[in-house]
Amino acid sequence: MRVIKLDKTKLVEYLRSLEEWGEVWGPVRKGEKFVFAKKDPSEFDLTARRTILPPKKFFVPPRFTMFSYRDGRWEEEFDESRRIIFGLHPCDIFGILILDRLFMEHYPDPYYIKRRKNTAILGFSCLPDEKCFCIATNTHSVEEGFDLFFSDVEGEFYLVWVGSSLGDDLTRIREDLFDEDVTEEDIERYIEWRRKRDKMFKTDLDLTGMPEIVEISYKRPIWEKIGEACLSCGSCSMVCPTCNCYNVVDENVFYEERIKRDRHWDSCMFKEYSLVAGGHNFREKRSDRLKLFYTHKLTGFMSQFGKPACVGCGRCVDACPVGINVPNVAKALKGEKVDAIWARGEE
Ligand code: SF4
Ligand code: SF4
Incomplete structure (x- = not known):
């Protein structure tokens, strides 16, 4: 997996450039909570913890038409939109991986598969609040299921994991914004950030057994x-x-x-x-x-x-x-x- 860096001041510019690939969605504030919305990336709120509805709404919308019957013929209705969802946290990426197994492996669902293949997943690191217990389900770190994953390790850059060939293509839309030079100091900072994140969990939940x-x-x-x-x-x-x-x-x-x-x-x-x-x-x-x-x-x-x-x-x-x-x-x-x-x- 390729790891590169993006200057934090360039994030909005980069996300805007992705609009040439598809609609860009991200977390925005709604009252005291957060929702995924299609907005200008400058409105995305990187402090969001959990959105009210999870990203399943992109792949299995709350209500949608599967097909229509008219004049003796039936016709399927597929959602052809291409979407980039920015700001998914590790737990939500694990959630999508679970839905993938259910809807793509055992009983392939064409409506899910179409939406999934037209969606790019751009993960973003997070720090837990008192309701998070992903450390107990071992879903606080993710190594697959994303196209790009941005880690905010509290410096001037995001570390960006490139998790798929689509993710690689997306970085090449604005290759000039990324830096290939991940230094020893960056790696140490990332390891230290993980340690700090793990210590922030307040849950005492033990799901063993x-x-x-x-x-x-x-x-x-x-x-x-x-x-x-x-x-x-x-x-x-x-x-x-x-x-x-x-x-x-x-x-x-x-x-x-x-x-x-x-x-x-x-x-x-x-x-x-x-x-x-x-x-x-x-x-x-x-x-x-x-x-x-x-x-x-x-x-x-x-x-x-x-x-x-x-x-x-x-x-x-x-x-x-x-x-x-x-x-x-x-x-x-x-x-x-x-x-x-x-x-x-x-x-
Ligand atoms: S467990 Fe809570 S949220 Fe779920 S159905 Fe019962 S009352 Fe509603
Ligand atoms: S904490 Fe677990 S059961 Fe509760 S909403 Fe999240 S994934 Fe579902």
Whole structure:
């Protein structure tokens, strides 16, 4: 992998130059939070930690039309836009790698694949806040899944990792802005920066052995307790970078004389998600739905792909109105007292 340097004062100029390749998106402030938006790069906020929605929205939009049927013919509708997404943190890049496995390997999804191949991933280093626990999921450093990765090691330059041939092409759009001369001092600064970043994590979460603990806990009453607190709002799954449940609906668009088939995000936390014809519901109880979510996050994916499906981004910590999230559930399953769960209902 090639590593080069970019003068920090040249970042905006460089990102603007990429507009000749595709739309440039990055993190911008929205109130107290952040979202990915297509803006002039001077508006990108490099202090952003997590965006409200993860980058899955670029590859599996919240709602999109798959195909239409008109005059006896059907036609697929692919998104052909080329996009550059700047500012992805390691956890989000791991999230995309998980979606890649689901949508590109086992059951290739042409809509996902088209968007993925038309998107360049430009990662950016970050420092953790109190909600981040990617160090516990080992997703705080990333070696693949990006085209370029910018590390801010607190000097005058960004260290830029070139992770693909597309990334290489993108640097050559403004080759004059990059410096090939990575010095011993730069390397030492990078190593020191990593050490400092790792020490900044406030989490004491230890996920060692979680797959076995989740498996053996399947029938424990603790799930009923967590279920009592859950509102079934689905926020946790909407903001999770690796959640990918969806529903498909057909709609007759009378005024356009066509029928279209749309796909939209769904959530296994909704009661209707497990409702089948005949009125039977496989996961009627909130506790059953929570078990599914947490089995998926902490053990199911492990047995299939050797990694948890949680990348430690902290979005569920941010989003759940009642404090049900991976750190709290993992601690509760390990026997620790977690107020969000035990302070409700009978003790
Ligand atoms: S489960 Fe929570 S912390 Fe883990 S990836 Fe999903 S939103 Fe992020
Ligand atoms: S766990 Fe929290 S965010 Fe998820 S559905 Fe229940 S209340 Fe909503």
